[in-house]
Amino acid sequence: MTTELLPNFFAGRWQTGTGAGIPLFDPVLGTELVRVSNAGVDLAEGFAFAREQGGQALRAMTYAQRAAMLGKIVEVLQAHRDEYYAISTANSGTTTRDSGVDIDGGIYTLGYFAKQGAALGEAKCLLDGQRIRMAKDPAYQTQHIQVPTEGVALFINAFNFPSWGLWEKAAPALLAGAPVIVKPATATAWLTQRMVRDVVDAGVVPAGALSVICGSSAGLMDQLQPFDVVSFTGSAETGRIIRSHPAVSERSVRCNIEADSINSALLAPHATEGSEAFNLLVTEVVREMTQKSGQKCTAIRRIFVPRAVYDAAAAAIAAKLGKTSVGNPRNESVRMGALVSSEQKAAVLAGLAQLKTEADLLFDGNTTALVDAADTSACVAPVLLGHRQPEQALVLHSVEVFGPVATLMPYDSVDQVLAMIRRGEGSLVCSVYSEDPAFTAQVSLKLAAWHGRVHAISPDVAALHSGHGNVMPMSLHGGPGRAGGGEELGGLRALNFYHRRAAIQGSNQALDLLAAQGVALPL
Ligand code: NAP
Numbered sequence: 329m330t331t332e333l334l335p336n337f338f339a340g341r342w343q344t345g346t347g348a349g350i351p352l353f354d355p356v357l358g359t360e361l362v363r364v365s366n367a368g369v370d371l372a373e374g375f376a377f378a379r380e381q382g383g384q385a386l387r388a389m390t391y392a393q394r395a396a397m398l399g400k401i402v403e404v405l406q407a408h409r410d411e412y413y414a415i416s417t418a419n420s421g422t423t424t425r426d427s428g429v430d431i432d433g434g435i436y437t438l439g440y441f442a443k444q445g446a447a448l449g450e451a452k453c454l455l456d457g458q459r460i461r462m463a464k465d466p467a468y469q470t471q472h473i474q475v476p477t478e479g480v481a482l483f484i485n486a487f488n489f490p491s492w493g494l495w496e497k498a499a500p501a502l503l504a505g506a507p508v509i510v511k512p513a514t515a516t517a518w519l520t521q522r523m524v525r526d527v528v529d530a531g532v533v534p535a536g537a538l539s540v541i542c543g544s545s546a547g548l549m550d551q552l553q554p555f556d557v558v559s560f561t562g563s564a565e566t567g568r569i570i571r572s573h574p575a576v577s578e579r580s581v582r583c584n585i586e587a588d589s590i591n592s593a594l595l596a597p598h599a600t601e602g603s604e605a606f607n608l609l610v611t612e613v614v615r616e617m618t619q620k621s622g623q624k625c626t627a628i629r630r631i632f633v634p635r636a637v638y639d640a641a642a643a644a645i646a647a648k649l650g651k652t653s654v655g656n657p658r659n660e661s662v663r664m665g666a667l668v669s670s671e672q673k674a675a676v677l678a679g680l681a682q683l684k685t686e687a688d689l690l691f692d693g694n695t696t697a698l699v700d701a702a703d704t705s706a707c708v709a710p711v712l713l714g715h716r717q718p719e720q721a722l723v724l725h726s727v728e729v730f731g732p733v734a735t736l737m738p739y740d741s742v743d744q745v746l747a748m749i750r751r752g753e754g755s756l757v758c759s760v761y762s763e764d765p766a767f768t769a770q771v772s773l774k775l776a777a778w779h780g781r782v783h784a785i786s787p788d789v790a791a792l793h794s795g796h797g798n799v800m801p802m803s804l805h806g807g808p809g810r811a812g813g814g815e816e817l818g819g820l821r822a823l824n825f826y827h828r829r830a831a832i833q834g835s836n837q838a839l840d841l842l843a844a845q846g847v848a849l850p851l
Contacts, residue, residue: 382536754809
């Protein structure tokens with residue numbers, strides 16, 4: 329039986345691609361769910377429509393009006409949450425809790441920007457810093473301002489966050505006044521398409537402000553013009569293709585890349601077995617390995633502990649992982665669902681085989697039967713690896729296995745462990761577990777040079793902290809080097825990407841009138 333071919337919302341109307349389309353599957357049951365295609369869709373028309381109609385309508389609004397629009401999107405999405413959970417279970421193979429990270433995480437991020445954006449009021453531009461004198465006579469000064477870019481924001485997204493991945497980018501883009509075209513990863517495009525459909529059908533965004541195009545990415549980058557921006561999330565390999573596209577290299581299209589990452593967790597040198605810091609690390613490692621089956625770009629891949637507690641840490645993590653039931657997320661006893669596709673399962677197993685060429689197997693949940701799922705499903709249980717001489721390892725510091733897999737490594741000195749963490753060549757996040765604030769402060773300064781975020785956990789924040797891998801809208805997301813060099817979120821800093829900065833040099837009289845239309849970002 330042929331399943332529904334999902335239409336694209338492009339050039340202000342629903343357009344169904346031609347041909348059979350690409351099928352999307354249930355990774356647990358193996359059944360076909362829907363199909364996607366953009367074959368035959370006029371890309372140039374859709375980009376022009378978004379750029380002109382959507383852009384003009386959004387820029388005619390103030391920040392407060394656009395923030396109110398985000399609030400309305402939140403209401404629409406809240407009203408359809410149950411359907412989103414059903415799609416997520418079917419298409420991503422996730423448990424209810426893991427679907428929530430994606431769905432409610434996206435809605436929460438929108439709500440955050442709705443609230444923060446309201447505080448920007450009726451302004452039309454952002455005032456960037458103070459006025460600066462440019463002559464002896466103070467009548468002539470310069471004021472830097474930021475205005476919404478006059479182009480579209482193209483999002484090329486990864487498969488692991490079809491909801492959050494859309495809204496964490498769309499919230500600041502729409503607040504800034506940039507129309508959005510999202511191209512979700514094909515494997516899980518259904519949820520993104522459905523959310524856009526609901527928002528568009530509810531009539532809460534102007535024509536051209538939000539478009540979705542599913543299926544092939546061919547030709548999308550070719551459409552980009554000088555004032556457009558592209559925000560990519562996915563593998564380092566595809567990131568390289570995006571970065572070297574003529575739109576970026578010749579037309580200076582602004583480009584943000586969020587790529588893969590070998591994130592670390594670090595237990596402080598003074599931590600003993602069973603200490604609060606030790607227990608906090610163990611809990612967080614297990615959560616990171618199993619949440620969304622380890623399919624988070626921020627997930628912990630390398631775990632560094634003092635050599636004296638290596639065996640104890642291995643035993644404690646393995647004991648907790650052993651309690652993780654894996655299988656069909658529709659069964660309430662299941663704690664961890666599937667990977668998103670059989671292709672991802674094959675990629676994870678191949679990556680695991682590569683890591684095993686260097687590492688020892690400390691725990692393998694795959695020896696236990698799956699719950700309500702066949703061995704042919706895309707389920708993979710958690711695997712903990714270890715290496716007693718990690719300085720000698722190569723692949724452990726360079727290969728990202730995008731699944732429930734992490735490697736435990738002992739260290740002998742702070743300098744040595746920092747050098748090993750640095751071998752990740754730039755990561756999204758490193759978490760530190762310590763009862764000594766002086767140590768935390770000292771290593772955070774070092775780690776900040778190679779990470780977008782340092783998640784520093786001590787007993788006093790044990791019950792408060794937001795989690796190593798959870799990306800919160802008020803904190804920066806992105807990382808240098810291998811992680812792509814991108815920056816997202818970080819509160820209202822996220823607006824910068826969708827604005828153009830200009831210096832206005834002139835008389836105070838003109839600058840006063842300009843300032844009356846602007847607002848300083850309350851960072
Ligand atoms: P991917 O294969 O690189 O695909 C990402 C997106 O790029 C998809 O929408 C894909 O479309 C599209 N694409 C593929 N080839 C393209 C091309 N030549 N030109 C333009 N677009 C192209 O990555 P993925 O497998 O979906 O995601 C997993 C990776 O993403 C992991 O490595 C993970 O670490 C990383 N990730 C990073 C972050 C972060 O914030 N740093 C967040 C999540 C995931 P199709 O699906 O149609 O091929």
